[in-house]
Amino acid sequence: MPFCLYFDSNMVDRAKKKIDNIEHKGFIPNVSYDSVIFGFNGKQLKILILEYYNTGLFALPGGFVKRNESLDAAAERGVRERTGLDQIYLEQFYTFGSLTRSDPQAMERILEGNGMDRQAHQWMLDRFLSVSYYALINYDEVTPKPDELSDNINWYPIDELPPLMMDHNQIVNKALEVLRDNFEKKLIGMNLLPSKFTMKQLQMVYETILGKKLRRTSFQRRILGMDILERQEKLYQGKAHKAPYLYSFKS
Amino acid sequence: MPFCLYFDSNMVDRAKKKIDNIEHKGFIPNVSYDSVIFGFNGKQLKILILEYYNTGLFALPGGFVKRNESLDAAAERGVRERTGLDQIYLEQFYTFGSLTRSDPQAMERILEGNGMDRQAHQWMLDRFLSVSYYALINYDEVTPKPDELSDNINWYPIDELPPLMMDHNQIVNKALEVLRDNFEKKLIGMNLLPSKFTMKQLQMVYETILGKKLRRTSFQRRILGMDILERQEKLYQGKAHKAPYLYSFKS
DNA sequence: CTTTATTGTAATAATTTGAGACAATAGTAT
DNA sequence: ATACTATTGTCTCAAATTATTACAATAAAG
Incomplete structure (x- = not known):
């Protein structure tokens, strides 16, 4: 051809x-x-x-x-x-x-x-x-x-x-x-969570992605110290213990 | 056509x-x-x-x-x-x-x-x-x-x-x-230097890239503490003061 | 009204980092 | 030779940061 x-x-x-x-x-x-x-x-x-x-x-x-x-x-x-x-x-x-x-x-x-x-x-x-x-x-x-x-x-x-x-x-x-x-x-953890979440949920995200257990108190103090979270209402889960606060990311 | x-x-x-x-x-x-x-x-x-x-x-x-x-x-x-x-x-x-x-x-x-x-x-x-x-x-x-x-x-x-x-x-x-x-x-600083270098040279690299002055003593302690350097012979520069050691990166 | 598990925060211990202090030099000046 | 100068290596102590423990405050269940 x-x-x-x-x-x-x-x-x-x-x-x-x-x-x-x-x-x-x-x-x-x-x-x-x-x-x-x-x-x-x-x-x-x-x-x-x-x-x-x-x-x-x-x-x-x-x-x-x-x-x-x-x-x-x-x-x-x-x-x-x-x-x-x-x-x-x-x-x-x-x-x-x-x-x-x-x-x-x-x-x-x-x-x-x-x-x-x-x-x-x-x-x-x-x-x-x-x-x-x-x-x-x-x-x-x-x-x-x-x-x-x-x-x-x-x-x-x-x-x-x-x-x-x-x-x-x-x-x-x-x-x-x-x-x-x-x-x-x-500080991109929030993108994996709903807009309101508990400190425990956020910690779970960090632990899962970093692949290691974190100390609850240190984690909480560190994250709150960053001044990136806004505290919202409490979340009543119907469980027999203190209700956690919900948080959302600022801005 | x-x-x-x-x-x-x-x-x-x-x-x-x-x-x-x-x-x-x-x-x-x-x-x-x-x-x-x-x-x-x-x-x-x-x-x-x-x-x-x-x-x-x-x-x-x-x-x-x-x-x-x-x-x-x-x-x-x-x-x-x-x-x-x-x-x-x-x-x-x-x-x-x-x-x-x-x-x-x-x-x-x-x-x-x-x-x-x-x-x-x-x-x-x-x-x-x-x-x-x-x-x-x-x-x-x-x-x-x-x-x-x-x-x-x-x-x-x-x-x-x-x-x-x-x-x-x-x-x-x-x-x-x-x-x-x-x-x-x-720890990639070594790639910008010859194979043997002084602590001062390494510090200059860090300061230039990070864009800030570092404290000599802290820098030296931190870098040596990483256990990544091998100390070599002294470098006599013909200057009127203590001669620095040369270092090279391990492995 | 006591118990239980969890949360928020404060107090304390441990570790890391900052900032000087100081002795050891390698050459220079005297 | 001896003193002087600038720089290096290391040590000490203070300051800041981080880890660990302690403990009071719940929300619901028994």
Whole structure:
């Protein structure tokens, strides 16, 4: 079959645009984002994991960056679509770009499992760099929604994750590392709790994320000393002991 | 001029490869890296800045990621090419992806200034995400080398930077922020010094990066208490006072 | 009205950090 | 030779911070 071996730059432009339309659907090629969405159910730290149709493959929620969309906006859009929440605490933490991270075979299985045309989505089989974000959300406010390619989306405790596709387990580990590093420095614990919470709940969050027991009195004194909490009404839990105060974060 | 409006996927593949060769020269499109290369001359913290031929434009050293090269390897290659050094302390710190960061006009000036064909390098005028790294190197061991597009490469004190193109000033600011956050936590000060150094030199590094004076005695006690230094021979500087010990980092 | 588990805060002990003090030098000046 | 000067390494004691214990104040149950 004859094919033009030389074409002028005008033709190149047009061909490129054409191929972009066919192949990338207006997305930036070779770049994706993945998000590690953390929630806290009162006892355990959990993250949202997708399961793709008919494949048994588990993955982090993620997606692609539109040509006319900022990177942050793409990640925000993704988390909003999965959780239904606006105004999410979201932080970029690393960009993964090893040569071995992409897995075209797994991607093919996902396309097949969804009955999608392999050729029309060939660009998805290419190498991708993943810009990774973590989000902290209020577990109780969320009804997770699967994406177009997936069956299922569920909370998994971070120490009971299934094997994830590609390097997603590694991404989760890095997210945890960075979260722990940033947790005290940036005072972001509130994002995992409802707007009003007890000191005990806050302490549980800290203990779970830092992975160690904290002394109740020191914790209370330290947090109150930071002058970031506002004391609200008492919470009567119907338990036979002193009722705790509720607190909310200032500003 | 007639142009094929529909082509089968095989043709798409071949066309894409062809266009990649013409346009991206084997690089991943829409992704670049930039590096903030820090050095310490004994008094000031400096970074390496490029000046492009005939444009008056200043920029961070950077480049593109080859299709068969990991992201980290690309950044390492870049820093190695600019500094001549192997085994560099290099850390990825953020990926910049706003819609406004790319500046095709500036890019055109650079291509023109270098007498390069605008059409053949049109891909460079597209939108780019920049994965940014910072490097800490031993100032005295380096003879910086300009890249293919630039005239000049020079050390600039971080508080006397010229206006840089695109969002590069913002990238430097973020690098400084992250460097300061990581500095004590990761004990990376040694990378800015020769392998043997005095306590005073190390203190100067800490003071410069943290931006505050430290108490000599407390600093010495704290650092020695960390048990990360090995004491070496004394350094006779020909000065009329007690000679300091040299230290090196353990392991 | 006593008991129980938990909460809020104060008091005290332990540890870390700050700020001087001081002896030991390596060269210079006398 | 001897005294002088600036700097270094280390020690001591004070100040501040953090850990641990103690204890009174509940809210509901028995």
